[in-house]
Amino acid sequence: MTKVSAALVKEFQSIVSEQNVFVSEAERMAYSYDAAVLEPVMPAIVVAPTDKEQLCKVVKLAYENDMPITVRGSGTNLSGCTIPSAEGNAIVILTNRLNRILEINEQDLYAVVEPGVVTAQFAATVAQKNLLYPPDPGSQAVSTLGGNVACNAGGLRALKYGVTKDYLMGMEFVDYNGNLIKSGSRTVKCVTGYNMPGMMVSSEGTLGVFAELIVKLVPPPKASKAMMAIFDDINQASEAVAGIIAAHIVPCTLEFLDQVTLETVEAATKAGLPVDAAAILLIEVDGGHVQMVEDDAAEVVAICQKCGARSVDMAKDAAHKNKLWEARRAALPSLARAKPTTVLEDATVPRSQIPAMVAAVNDIAKKYALRIGTFGHAGDGNLHPTIMCDRRDKEEFKRVEAAVDEIFDVALKLQGTLSGEHGIGIAKAKWMEKETNKATVDFSKNLRRALDPKYLFNAGKKVL
């Protein structure tokens, strides 16, 4: 039984229609968890507005009734930031029906979208107009642009093209009173008022609800070259990463897969990966001039060879490249298939510290007798140590938790950060003070209280 009164259910129905309000146990259960390995919490009600006027009214009504509010796009986040708050009358506001692309401006290179537009569908739509929306998280086939902004999602192209925040030009969001707040614009430059879109990036549903986003588009590159470099020593792979950057070549993709990951992906996909290698790098260079791209690719090959690469295989054509890139995209699903539970971490270190981080993760795996595969965005130091385990095995899971704590400790000691792109949510909130300090946490709480006096927006997430 939902803990929301029948009268209040009716009020929500009168705003969004009966078919967009979910109160049965089975329906609510579907929104009690996300992609993080955390305990589910049942919301009392799930409401799915279909336009921004409805969104404003739903937020206002929920806030007036003291309902803890969790906004949800597709629920693919990995930090528990869409698990409803524990209070009995929690509401999930679903934004996936606010899914219209409102404008694609080919002259001024921007688009206006609703927050529930699916990332890959948006990218494919703008690609038809020969434009590029670069942020490409591994979850892009499902994730929403609103979720991407709230988590500042990155992707394979982040090294050269940046992450979601680099493409956000403006937005409208709903505050706790149900008012529509507008900030940023369709212009390249805009300093009118505070930079509220900047504040909303990475806010993880704690400051307000996005209703509309203005995002930047760029012309696509005219040429690209992709390759796989195979190494027998992880340090050599790392030196190659440093060497490429030191040569002032900025590949659009510079991804790393370690031996455990290679073995697991190969077992799942039979993609022909070198399972006896210590690590591989997947590298792509692109640009506006074919010859420049050829030259960069040749230099990257030379650097990899100088650093000791066993071989560097150039992708013959787009299909060959896609096959290699599919192997990278299959890393998480393959590791996830290996055991019932997958704990995916997001520790990020300065690029030069990748060998130290990978070595530490391997030591931690040995110490706690765990199987950990590490892959990630070598070009930006964003690694994903992934622990394959079974949550039902309580003894093993205690070791997993201890290993995760140590992974964070090492990342911070190496001047890194808790999360490069997956967010803090519930999973990492207890670590916030350790990376920053108490004053920073207090400042964040004050900001939050100013924008959400009753502390109802995603309570228990990000800042405790």
Ligand SMILES: Cc1cc2nc3c(=O)[nH]c(=O)nc-3n(C[C@H](O)[C@H](O)[C@H](O)COP(=O)(O)OP(=O)(O)OC[C@H]3O[C@@H](n4cnc5c(N)ncnc54)[C@H](O)[C@@H]3O)c2cc1C
């Ligand atoms: C297989 C897999 C691969 C992944 N790969 C990547 C990757 O390469 N890079 C990366 O960065 N992440 C990755 N992720 C994590 C995740 O997909 C991203 O964080 C993504 O941005 C979440 O989008 P979503 O629509 O699912 O958001 P949700 O999970 O629904 O929500 C995420 C956060 O956004 C908030 N939110 C959603 N919509 C709104 C809104 N309209 N207004 C205000 N707040 C809102 C929610 O409250 C929540 O705090 C991956 C996840 C999986 C499962």
